[in-house]
Amino acid sequence: MPTSSSSSSSFSSAASSSGNRQADVFSRLASSDPEVKLKALREVKNQIIGNRTKKLSFLKLGAVPAIASALSDSECNSILVQSAAALGSFACGFEAGVQAVLDAGVFPLLLRLLTSSDEKVVDAGARSLRMIFQSNQAPKYDFLQEKNMKFLFSLLNSENENVSGLGASIIAHACGTTVQQQVLCDAGVLEKLVILLDGSLSQREACLESLATVLKNNPEAVSRFVGLEAGRYLSSVTELTKDRYPRTRLLSCLCLVVIYNTSPSYFLNMGTKSSLVTTLLELLNDHGQSGDDAALGLSSLIAEKEDLQKLAYEANAIKNIVDILKTGSELHPKRLQGLFLSLAELCSKLEDCRCSFLSLEMLDLLVNALRHKNADVRTAACICFRNAARSVKNLSAGRFTNDHVMLPLVQLLHDPSSSVEVAVLGALSNIVLDFSSPKSTFIEYGGIKQLIELSKSMDPNARCSALRALRNLMFLADNKRKELFYSEVKAQGFVSLISDPEPTVQEQALALLRNLVDGCINSIEFVFDEDGLILDTVGKQLRKSPQAHMAIQGMYVLTNVASGTELHKEAVMQQLFPQPQAESNNFMLKFLQSHESQLRSATVWTIINLISPSSPGAHDRHVKLRDEGIIPQLKNMVNDACLDVKIRIRTVLSQSMSFGDN
Amino acid sequence: RSDDDDDDDRGKKMPVRVVESNAAPQVSGNDPGNRSPLPPSSLLAAGQAFSGTQNVSNQQKEEAWRVNVQIQGVDLEHGYLCGTMEALNVPMADTPVITFWEGEIVDGKNYTFYTGKWEATREDDMRHWSKFPSFAPLQGQVESDGGRQLDLSNYPYIFMRWKEQYFVNVGTDCGLTIAGFYYVCFSCSDGSISGFYYDPNSSPFQKLELKTVNEGKSGFSFSSYELQ
Numbered sequence: 001m002p003t004s005s006s007s008s009s010s011f012s013s014a015a016s017s018s019g020n021r022q023a024d025v026f027s028r029l030a031s032s033d034p035e036v037k038l039k040a041l042r043e044v045k046n047q048i049i050g051n052r053t054k055k056l057s058f059l060k061l062g063a064v065p066a067i068a069s070a071l072s073d074s075e076c077n078s079i080l081v082q083s084a085a086a087l088g089s090f091a092c093g094f095e096a097g098v099q100a101v102l103d104a105g106v107f108p109l110l111l112r113l114l115t116s117s118d119e120k121v122v123d124a125g126a127r128s129l130r131m132i133f134q135s136n137q138a139p140k141y142d143f144l145q146e147k148n149m150k151f152l153f154s155l156l157n158s159e160n161e162n163v164s165g166l167g168a169s170i171i172a173h174a175c176g177t178t179v180q181q182q183v184l185c186d187a188g189v190l191e192k193l194v195i196l197l198d199g200s201l202s203q204r205e206a207c208l209e210s211l212a213t214v215l216k217n218n219p220e221a222v223s224r225f226v227g228l229e230a231g232r233y234l235s236s237v238t239e240l241t242k243d244r245y246p247r248t249r250l251l252s253c254l255c256l257v258v259i260y261n262t263s264p265s266y267f268l269n270m271g272t273k274s275s276l277v278t279t280l281l282e283l284l285n286d287h288g289q290s291g292d293d294a295a296l297g298l299s300s301l302i303a304e305k306e307d308l309q310k311l312a313y314e315a316n317a318i319k320n321i322v323d324i325l326k327t328g329s330e331l332h333p334k335r336l337q338g339l340f341l342s343l344a345e346l347c348s349k350l351e352d353c354r355c356s357f358l359s360l361e362m363l364d365l366l367v368n369a370l371r372h373k374n375a376d377v378r379t380a381a382c383i384c385f386r387n388a389a390r391s392v393k394n395l396s397a398g399r400f401t402n403d404h405v406m407l408p409l410v411q412l413l414h415d416p417s418s419s420v421e422v423a424v425l426g427a428l429s430n431i432v433l434d435f436s437s438p439k440s441t442f443i444e445y446g447g448i449k450q451l452i453e454l455s456k457s458m459d460p461n462a463r464c465s466a467l468r469a470l471r472n473l474m475f476l477a478d479n480k481r482k483e484l485f486y487s488e489v490k491a492q493g494f495v496s497l498i499s500d501p502e503p504t505v506q507e508q509a510l511a512l513l514r515n516l517v518d519g520c521i522n523s524i525e526f527v528f529d530e531d532g533l534i535l536d537t538v539g540k541q542l543r544k545s546p547q548a549h550m551a552i553q554g555m556y557v558l559t560n561v562a563s564g565t566e567l568h569k570e571a572v573m574q575q576l577f578p579q580p581q582a583e584s585n586n587f588m589l590k591f592l593q594s595h596e597s598q599l600r601s602a603t604v605w606t607i608i609n610l611i612s613p614s615s616p617g618a619h620d621r622h623v624k625l626r627d628e629g630i631i632p633q634l635k636n637m638v639n640d641a642c643l644d645v646k647i648r649i650r651t652v653l654s655q656s657m658s659f660g661d662n
Numbered sequence: 663r664s665d666d667d668d669d670d671d672r673g674k675k676m677p678v679r680v681v682e683s684n685a686a687p688q689v690s691g692n693d694p695g696n697r698s699p700l701p702p703s704s705l706l707a708a709g710q711a712f713s714g715t716q717n718v719s720n721q722q723k724e725e726a727w728r729v730n731v732q733i734q735g736v737d738l739e740h741g742y743l744c745g746t747m748e749a750l751n752v753p754m755a756d757t758p759v760i761t762f763w764e765g766e767i768v769d770g771k772n773y774t775f776y777t778g779k780w781e782a783t784r785e786d787d788m789r790h791w792s793k794f795p796s797f798a799p800l801q802g803q804v805e806s807d808g809g810r811q812l813d814l815s816n817y818p819y820i821f822m823r824w825k826e827q828y829f830v831n832v833g834t835d836c837g838l839t840i841a842g843f844y845y846v847c848f849s850c851s852d853g854s855i856s857g858f859y860y861d862p863n864s865s866p867f868q869k870l871e872l873k874t875v876n877e878g879k880s881g882f883s884f885s886s887y888e889l890q
Contacts, residue, residue, distance in 0.1 A: 351737075351740070351742065386890060389889075390889050392708075392734050392735030392744055392889075393735075393744055393762070393764065393827070396734055396735075396744070396746070396762060397762070426890045429890050430889050430890055433887055433889070435732075435734055435746075465890070468888055468890065471886075471887065471888065472887045472888065472889075475708075475709065475885050475886070475887040476709060476885055508888075511886060511888070514884070514885065514886065515885045515886065515887075517883075518709075518883045518884065518885040519877070519883075519885075520877060520878075521877070521878065521879055556884050556886070559881075559882070559883070559884060560883045560884065562881055563876070563879040563880060563881030563882060563883040564879060564880065564881075565880070569880075597701075598702070601704060605704065605882060605884070608881065608882065609880070609881030609882060610881075612880050612881045614880045615880045642701065643701060643703070643815070643816055643818065643850065644701065644702060644703050644704055644850065647818060647850055647851045648704070650851070651851065
């Protein structure tokens, strides 16, 4: 949005005289003499155009209702034109202005102007209405009402480019749901809009914006659009990505991004994809709003698409974006958000991108962004951190663990914005993975306590993320680190985590437990605290027909415990075959027949450990497993479709044979 | 890794190993563009540790270092893995020497048996792969068309190349080199690993032999992490 220039200084230095002038203008606005009124309107209009400070000051003095009166009471065309223009200017890029204009009841007054016989009046009304419709505060246009649709089409059909542009603007800013899209398409809006593509610059741009809204996430609408005159208009839009006006290039790119995200099959041509990426990259350098929108558009385009990320990477996207960020000039928050999100998408799947990004000395910039006053920027920076930290190579090298980076991240755990909290938890859960490095800055900053706190949050996503972070922190952890956890969470507390109502939270809690009992043999003792409370709970959860992902972690807990002493193995047997057995509630058999190969695999590993030949009770446990039908079940699975499962089963069966089994 | 100054060949005889008699597995519908990554193998996973020796013998001396390997990351989709390698009782170093390595998995999708870099020619490739008994059933196909039609997803051995990237705890002046790379064969069934170090400037066929480590426990234990 254009911001005020230097006129604020003249305002403050001539405060009293301009204040007088302003009061004077007001009395002239209310004059009954049309000439005087007209002159006053022009004055106000000229002062506020592109001048946010003036808009604000006139607003505070009540200019809007005064001008609204002029608009409603007059029949003089010049006055109508000037008051409409002034009101439009108040609304242009200034949310408080939009609010004031709507509150003053201007909307129906402007609509009335559209039916004037004077072209200039119609123009002025249409232009001002377009300004209002740029804002989210614009009245929600109810497309589902017949008369509204008729009115909309009358606008689209108009010869006047501001009026048809208004029709397109209304669509662009008010069409949000699939139902609305459907209703518009059925009424033939696409056919009307595409005519505007061949019109004036302003019509073209309005058309592109509205097309994007109507087509977004709606494959039927896209298919209809592409089918118009055998793809002619898709080609037109593609051509427009090379237009000489940057805003047109941007809007056509955004339109193509929408089409690509909705129905990628129309973009099989690598050349088009490549050109779309490079055009957006070029537009990033535009200093105005187009640059802001291009950044967000780029992140939307490459999201989840490895091939496009690769194209962007090869077109030097990372370096270009980093250079823009490093220019040191104050970038608009929307642009910052878009740039960080684009970097995040680039780093999402490709290790080359992550390494390239991290080699560019970007961490300082990212850390600064963590402190930005805009929550969206902070969130985007966290997401960028999270994705860059998917690089195991860089995690292993301790890239993210110096104080300079860790401290601001940990501080964001208490950010007032919940989207920031979620994003920073995601970043931290990756960054804490340090492969048991002896020093952990995260732990030094009290990270474990904070995560344990968050594991009790009301929000299940926060609980899940916090537990995932703890799990990663405890990956290959030494006893010292595990003790830090045990000092905060005892057996009973841990049982609450495993018994969480949300399956995803249970899964992470069990995965954390799995890591806690891995390592040296003493680690296993934790599940026996307070009379084996934790182990009992694990067994109980597994007996409850859990979801596969949770069951996998649970079985690996049992596997890890069963890698210990005789006592440990016997305790696992107790969980698998509790006495007395309630019906044939043998969850092992169920898991062995699961569609999830990882669950079958985890279950077989438990068996492998239970009958591991080095332990004295192996033979007896083997007998029990055989009698409970487990070994026979495995015999049926020798040709399991999954190679890993097949291999493990063969291990069990060869061990079984060595026990002298028939 | 290996000693910098060796240049003599001391060909070692490979012990005969029993190999499963699988015929060379074939992909059906040989569309190279649509190959899948290899399926997961429990023992080739992040957190798994291996221990054994690297023989660095040459004509002057018999020498072997104890080696510990830990896998830190596995990304089957991209045929990538990485981890650390620790060499103990290295004569010219006071402490164990730890390096960080990255691996390429031969899956027919991301990587093939042909290295195509690191100064390894096709002949070098074939010379090394053929030293693994489990490569024998595949050899014919690889020689004729690069193994385009092989379906490795059902083969109980995984072939990789491991390249050390940097020294973790010593300087580059430690007297050791990481200029070369390892041809590696991993056995899915017992997790044993064998490898041959290749570096045109070092003694050839220095052999790496590792087995899984259970930290003195009676069975296998598995840790895991999840990156968001």
